[in-house]
Amino acid sequence: MPLPPAGDIAIVVVGALVAGFVNGLTGTGYALMALGFWLQAMSPVTAAPLVAICSVAGHLQALRSIWSGVRWPRLWPFLVAGLLGVPIGTSLLEQVQVQPLKLGVGILLIFYSAWMGLVRRPPVVTVGGRPADAAAGFIGGVMGGLASLSGPAPTIWVQLRGWNKNEQRGVNQPFNMAVLATALLAAAIAGLLDLTFLVWAVITVPTSLVGARLGLMLYGRVNDAVFRLLVLVLLGLSGITLIVTALH
Numbered sequence: 704m705p706l707p708p709a710g711d712i713a714i715v716v717v718g719a720l721v722a723g724f725v726n727g728l729t730g731t732g733y734a735l736m737a738l739g740f741w742l743q744a745m746s747p748v749t750a751a752p753l754v755a756i757c758s759v760a761g762h763l764q765a766l767r768s769i770w771s772g773v774r775w776p777r778l779w780p781f782l783v784a785g786l787l788g789v790p791i792g793t794s795l796l797e798q799v800q801v802q803p804l805k806l807g808v809g810i811l812l813i814f815y816s817a818w819m820g821l822v823r824r825p826p827v828v829t830v831g832g833r834p835a836d837a838a839a840g841f842i843g844g845v846m847g848g849l850a851s852l853s854g855p856a857p858t859i860w861v862q863l864r865g866w867n868k869n870e871q872r873g874v875n876q877p878f879n880m881a882v883l884a885t886a887l888l889a890a891a892i893a894g895l896l897d898l899t900f901l902v903w904a905v906i907t908v909p910t911s912l913v914g915a916r917l918g919l920m921l922y923g924r925v926n927d928a929v930f931r932l933l934v935l936v937l938l939g940l941s942g943i944t945l946i947v948t949a950l951h
Contacts, residue, residue: 707744711744712906714740714743715741715744715745715903715907716906716907716910717740718736718737718738718740718741719740719757719910720910720911720913721914722734722737722740722754722757722914723757723910723912723913723915723918724917724918725914725918725937726761726915727761727915727916727918727919727921728919728921728933729875729922729930729937730762730765730871730872730875730876731854731876731879731937732854732937733758733761733911734754734758734854735852735945737750737754738750738754738851739948745899745903748895749897749899749900749903751851751890751895752895752896753904754883755883755886755887756887756908757904758880758883758911759880759883760911760912761911761912761915762876762880763880764912764915764919765919766876766877766880768922769873771869771873772867772869773873774870777870778878780840781837781840781874781878782877782878783840785841785847785853785878786844786882787841788840788843788846788847788848789844789847789848789885789889790848791844791848792845792849793848793849793889801849801850802949803949804849804850805850805852806946806950808846808850808855808942808945809941809942809944809949810942812855812939812941813939813942813946815859815938816935816939816942819862819935825862825865827863827865828860828863829864829865835860836860839859839860839861840856840878842856843855843857843882844882847882847886852945853879853882853883855938857874857878858875858934859938862934868922868926868927868930868931871930
């Protein structure tokens with residue numbers, strides 16, 4: 704296969720850098736950042752597994768840096784329920800209209816981020832225990848299998864729990880890595896990892912890792928308050944992206 708046009712390569716490289724940076728900084732948001740660029744240059748069938756492999760690579764690179772925040776007794780309800788949710792979400796693809804779903808999730812994210820950014824004392828949810836954590840993970844898994852939206856539900860929930868930035872990433876990073884690795888395996892089984900995918904992967908994986916490294920460098924310099932604000936901005940931008948893509 705010949706190389707893609709130079710203009711397409713430039714768009715995809717910029718998308719990989721931006722998404723990698725956001726992923727390295729917050730531990731989530733790769734798909735929503737990358738797809739805004741990549742869908743201008745490739746089909747969704749190629750873009751979806753490409754998001755998965757680049758995101759997983761970035762998560763693997765960051766694991767050592769955020770490992771101190773990983774608490775397995777806290778993480779496993781998210782992981783187990785999320786992985787159970789992925790095939791359910793995939794099975795719903797033919798029954799659920801994804802565009803209205805994206806529109807609804809986008810509106811929810813914008814309202815949530817605006818509200819949380821305006822309140823002086825954000826609410827902290829202490830009830831529910833592990834079953835509530837598992838419910839957030841399950842929603843993330845279903846949404847990941849249905850529309851590659853594994854991140855918003857657990858991201859919002861760990862914020863509402865009032866955990867610090869290391870504790871939030873200690874859930875978000877391994878969770879998203881596991882869900883997206885499962886999605887990548889499903890794409891491989893379905894035969895979607897063709898030559899076009901491999902060409903783009905050679906271009907985007909190293910670029911994403913550079914962006915993720917830059918994001919990790921900034922992550923080490925921000926406090927909990929700044930990290931919370933950055934996550935809220937990311938959620939708001941993600942909501943806008945979902946609404947725009949749902950209306951087109």
